[in-house]
Amino acid sequence: MDPSRRAPRSAIDPVPKFRQVGFFTPGAPPERSQSGPPDPTHSTPVSDVSQSANSLSPVMIPPPRHLSDNLVIHARPTLASPLRADSLAGGGVSSFGDFFPAPMSPATPASSSYSSRMAAGEGSFFERHGGGGDKGNNAGKVASSFPRGGFDLTAMKKVSGIGGGGGGGSGVGVPASELTTVSVVNDSLAIHEKEKANRGGGSAVEVKDQSTGSKQQKPKTTKAERRALQESQRAAKAAAKAEGNKASGAATSVNAKPAKAAKPTPKVDNAAVAASEKKGGDCPPEKDRKKDVPQPRMQYDDKSRVEKAKRRAVVKQTEARNRVELFRHLPQYEHGSQLPDLESKFFHLDPVHPAVYKVGLQYLSGDICGANARCIAMFQAFQEAIKDYRVPPEKTLVRDLTAKIGSYVSFLNECRPISISMGNAIRFLKSRIAKLPLTLSESEAKVSLQSDIERFISEKIVLANKVIVKHAVTKIRDGDVLLTYGSSSAVEMILLHAHELGKQFRVVVVDSRPKLRGQLLLRRLLEKGLSCEYTHINAVSYIMHEVTRVFLGASSVLSNGTVFSRVGTACVAMVAHAFRVPVIVCCEAYKFHERVQLDSICSNELGDPDIISNVRGREDVKYLDGWANVENLQLLNLIYDATPSDYVSMIVTDYGMVPPTSVPVIVREYGREQVWI
């Protein structure tokens, strides 16, 4: 998260931010405590100072123009987390030194507020304002030498600024006393910290300046300053990207510091901070989202557009005849002709990477199905593709690779329409590509993307599944009769895990034609020695009497709580609801989508209608042979359906067990993080 980029917005409207911040105040203390620990001895003084500081702050608010100008760059990196401080030792001390000025401030009416931001290990920012004009002047140089932490340059700038330097100078010797002042500052700012912490980043921002101060400072920015600001923001952006890649906070902090330090006017800083706090990460993601908003889906009953799309298509798509009227807007092709045609073009498709091509074939032939498997297969193919990717001359990686991935995706989409979860995954990958810092070399960028993909798979799918299993197992008691429908990887793992734990329960596997995926699940469960019952969906109302829990998988969960899943799920859930059996849906959070859908008509997928007209294993039964030529017959092979949230008792995700009404919260709170990861 880079506050820098939000800066302008904050400047526009600082007050509301503060309010929001205020709302969070209660949370602030914990952060402070963190900063406190390094020097427990000073704790008492801290409290005193804090009070004083609070009282002081209004006084300090109006910083004299000249000072700020001189100081141009006030931002000083401070170490937010004690650990950080400890590790840096000298550096940490220096940071405390910054605060020296605070006590001094009363003495010097013209105290310039400078804000230093720190991205600590947790990625927290502290903004501190210390006003120590005198000290700053004197000790500035010393301070410059001080910040060894890796922010020397930034420090230098600050030095020119005020008291920070001074603090540094004295800091080593008398850090403890000074520290107290720091804490005070923190108090006022604690609110911000807290908020940041809440956001999950554990970052804290302290804003000392008040709106009045910021206002005054605004007009002063000179052209040079503005340029500096711009540059600093750019740097911050780059740094932030780097942060994203590196989990370790230390690295981040180092990166982030310079950016902040570079900021010329305190007011801007404050404003920026405020903005960042207030809106949090919400604003930028919102923007991204706007970009990502899928174009209106292609309506396949619009003939002219279908023609155009066909011309572009790699996979030969013959429109099926006799489509059901209600679903004409969905693509439906004659499946028989697609595979051989695509196969024969094997060597003609140069732009498609072999790994991607293979996955496409597997989608088309049905070798891979299931949301997780498709997503994993796709990402693994992309990983291969990225590994073999070379940036063509005179192109930039970010743009070219994005286009490349786009073309792969459209190829896969032709093989089989991509699911919502895959859409989320693709969005993640594209945002990672877009956020690659320009400074990264080609090989570094590729490595970073590959590890991003790796992490997505392991965190969002594998780990998520483990967490889901852990949660859901608690809902299985001895003597339970569990019903599941189709074959969901999450549900399967839950059942197996519960069995390993020695719980005594029975499983009812409900299945439906034409895929009969339940049989696969059944076979695997039986191999592990679970006691099972197997039935088709026709008998679900009969079997539901004895069932105590229904576990269902999902292809996607929409933000109104609607569960989008294999066709038939809605029916099972409805029956369960009627019998007052709790319905538990197991779904990884990466499958959540902010879309709202009320029916299963407007967005769905049509399968091969021939499959439902044939009887598996009985090639001789062909009552519907040549149905395509019968004018008054239409076959419908729907893939998904939408289960209204009313029928769902609980959704188990990697963020815990939530009611369907809480889905929007997860989408809002973690959807963003998903993009950022």
Next chain:
Amino acid sequence: MDFQVVVLAGGVSKKLLPLVSKEIPNALLPVANRPVISYVLELLELSNLKDLIVVVEGEDAALNVGGWISAAYADRLHVEVAAVPEDVGTAGAIRAIAHHLTAKDILVVSGDLVSDVPLGAVAATHRRHDAVVTAMLCSAPVSGPSESGSSGGKDKTKKPGRYNLIGLDPTQQFLLHIATGAEVEKDLRVQKSILRAAGEIEIRADLMDAHLYAFKRSILQEVLDQKGTFHSLKHDVLPYLVRSQLKSEALLNGVAQVEENGTEKIIAQSNQQMLSQILANASERTFHQRYALSPNGTSFRKTHKCCVYIAGSNRYCARLNSIQAYSDINRDVIGEANHLSGYSFSAQNNIIHPSAELGAKTTVGPHCMLGEGSQMGDKCSVKRSVIGRHCRIGANVKVVNSIVMNHVTIGDGCSIQGSVICSNVQLQERAVLKDCQVGAGFVVAAGSECKGEVLAKK
């Protein structure tokens, strides 16, 4: 797409004597007045495969083949010709050029294949299943003159030849058993383990191995290295791979690598396991996967997949590996499968080069071909035959079901049926040939009558 193509053009096959010689090796034998290898090259070009390695047995043959290819395909294909010693077999040929092979998969095509099967489909099947080897099967050719032949093959019993015995799984995707060559005549032995794993096995005798394989390079090279005695891909390597598919002998490098990666971290390993499980559960397991998990589900057995691609019945596919096949293919290329020849047929369904001269009352029937600059006397009749370039044919000559190559002189009143006459042959007056092969440069004396003989210079 990470495929390399190797065309095994062979050398001078004994089976095709006296038609072939050092000057005209197998690959250059004309089929409808085009060397047979051009059919393969065209097929490859059509599939957008333009980097080829052509392996020829024998230096002289290699020179000839290379010369012809460079002249004909100068700007169209990037072909490298490699000469290998004679009698190294197909496996030996691959061994000899092994160091040039770098791609992930290799497509091995026999140079005597005449087919219109989309190669991409074979490759795609190979990739889709991640197979070790994918073989293309086609329906076994019906040997003997075609049904339409009124005079020729009426009395002959037309039964499809038994080329291979092939065992397939119920989905017809995997190769479970293959018997080639002499084994075909022996008793059929099916491995119990494979039968048990697959549950069902379908044995077919009406399919032929077209000698078009996609191999995983690493595996192929490993097998060739380990089994020094293997001589032929078709008779040794393929059956070996099929036999050992359920007890793969450390052949799968891929799997080994995965394990190595996994050992770095236990967590990573368990994640990896879970991942592969999710993927594996996504589809119906093939019997390979089922078998790989031994009953208790703990230990993994190594397996590899041998896939097949069965060409559709509407595709033409034949191999020129016998004299019979040679005349069959010639007939088909200007007959049923005439889209292969690349010529445009006239309204009479035949091809007569504009520079050819026909005498009075001479008839050239459908499914015939008359090459550039050939002259025919009066009252001749040509049916279902190919006549090469610059031939001089006298009056009253009957050519039926035959192939006459270039620069052949045929005297008046000759009758040729079901024969192959090579270049520069001279047939003196009133010679009668039936089902004969006449070697290059041979002179058939006037008035001689031959039936089912091989005439060649000693």
